[in-house]
Amino acid sequence: MKKRIAVLPGDGIGTEVAEGAMKVLETVASRFGHQFEFAFGKIGGQAIDSKGTPLPDETINLCKESDAVLLGAVGGPKWDKMPPELRPEKGLLGIRKELGLFANLRPVTAFDSLISSSPLKKEVVQDVDLLIVRELTGGIYFGKPSGRKGENRETAVDTLQYERHEIERIVEKAFTFARMRNKKLTSVDKANVLESSRMWREVVDEAAAKNPDIEVEHMLVDAAAMKLISNPKAFDVIVTENMFGDILSDEASMITGSLGMLPSASMRSDGYGLYEPVHGSAPDIAGKNMANPLAMILSSAMMLKYSFGMKEEAEAVEKAVTEVLDAGYRTMDLGSNSSCTLSTEKMIKQVVYQL
Numbered sequence: 049m050k051k052r053i054a055v056l057p058g059d060g061i062g063t064e065v066a067e068g069a070m071k072v073l074e075t076v077a078s079r080f081g082h083q084f085e086f087a088f089g090k091i092g093g094q095a096i097d098s099k100g101t102p103l104p105d106e107t108i109n110l111c112k113e114s115d116a117v118l119l120g121a122v123g124g125p126k127w128d129k130m131p132p133e134l135r136p137e138k139g140l141l142g143i144r145k146e147l148g149l150f151a152n153l154r155p156v157t158a159f160d161s162l163i164s165s166s167p168l169k170k171e172v173v174q175d176v177d178l179l180i181v182r183e184l185t186g187g188i189y190f191g192k193p194s195g196r197k198g199e200n201r202e203t204a205v206d207t208l209q210y211e212r213h214e215i216e217r218i219v220e221k222a223f224t225f226a227r228m229r230n231k232k233l234t235s236v237d238k239a240n241v242l243e244s245s246r247m248w249r250e251v252v253d254e255a256a257a258k259n260p261d262i263e264v265e266h267m268l269v270d271a272a273a274m275k276l277i278s279n280p281k282a283f284d285v286i287v288t289e290n291m292f293g294d295i296l297s298d299e300a301s302m303i304t305g306s307l308g309m310l311p312s313a314s315m316r317s318d319g320y321g322l323y324e325p326v327h328g329s330a331p332d333i334a335g336k337n338m339a340n341p342l343a344m345i346l347s348s349a350m351m352l353k354y355s356f357g358m359k360e361e362a363e364a365v366e367k368a369v370t371e372v373l374d375a376g377y378r379t380m381d382l383g384s385n386s387s388c389t390l391s392t393e394k395m396i397k398q399v400v401y402q403l
């Protein structure tokens with residue numbers, strides 16, 4: 049298969065980990081007989097420096113003309129004093145909006161060899177493998193009216209609003225992912241209190257009736273927050289609205305231990321997506337060859353699976369991650385001293401050796 053991938057390395061360790069992910073993708077391409085063409089674009093601080101804007105039009109066009117986007121990270125102290133419209137983070141929010149990416153995916157996987165990095169008990173964390181599907185473009189973060197009012201601005205207003213079609217499209221995506229995984233879907237809401245949650249539940253029930261092969265349950269967000277800590281193995285795919293997803297995905301990330309291990313995807317209905325690590329540009333370790341490339345590499349595995357339908361290829365990468373960790377090649381964030389490039393080299397070898 050021939051695919052064109054837009055690569056936006058960004059700033060700080062973004063460039064280092066993007067380099068690693070591209071090398072792994074090239075290895076996957078040669079092992080499985082694919083052709084991946086990388087097209088480079090600027091975003092964030094590097095774009096501000098050379099183009100005067102965190103998101104140049106040519107970057108947007110490049111992404112639109114590609115089959116998927118791989119993004120490193122943006123930001124750093126150099127741009128901290130820029131005016132709000134010239135902040136690197138604007139580039140990130142802008143590209144998600146320009147591309148219409150409404151589904152945010154965060155897998156949470158407990159790697160056996162890293163279980164001790166989690167603050168949770170071993171028996172709770174072991175074998176956890178779940179996926180949070182968060183609605184990204186609606187809900188209380190975007191509802192109008194919002195702001196302060198009253199003579200002394202003593203009233204603060206936020207509005208939680210959802211259109212039915214916004215819920216339908218995220219729920220439909222979640223069913224697709226549940227089908228690709230273990231066919232179990234937990235929809236999280238607050239239907240005992242919120243009208244938007246009651247509509248959410250309606251939409252999920254309608255979709256459940258049309259997809260009888262998927263086991264569906266409803267859970268209130270407070271109960272889900274407890275269960276993520278007490279028994280995370282009870283979940284396979286979780287689908288939820290924007291704010292609940294924001295909170296639950298950070299909570300769930302503690303199961304894995306390190307920020308350097310967490311991949312993410314932001315997608316739309318047609319399978320197009322942007323893939324990036326959850327971590328930022330980590331200015332403190334940038335340029336020192338100390339970054340953990342695995343979050344970015346796992347993000348590229350999500351790209352293979354979810355945008356290109358290459359399940360076997362993605363599994364080869366995921367397996368290699370486990371093997372590299374088991375063999376003891378771990379970066380500083382995982383308590384050892386492997387470099388970014390060495391971890392990447394070992395990844396490449398593992399992807400090849402699995403032959």
Ligand code: ATP
Pocket residue numbers: 061121122123307308326327328329330331332333338339340341343379380381
């Ligand atoms: P941002 O605002 O861009 O999200 P942040 O200040 O939240 O940035 P991150 O860049 O996400 O911070 O990282 C926080 C710290 O975690 C870093 O300073 C770094 O020490 C560590 N860290 C993050 N990502 C990695 C990684 N891939 N490898 C090793 N350490 C990492």
Ligand code: MG
Pocket residue numbers: 327328
């Ligand atoms: Mg951060």
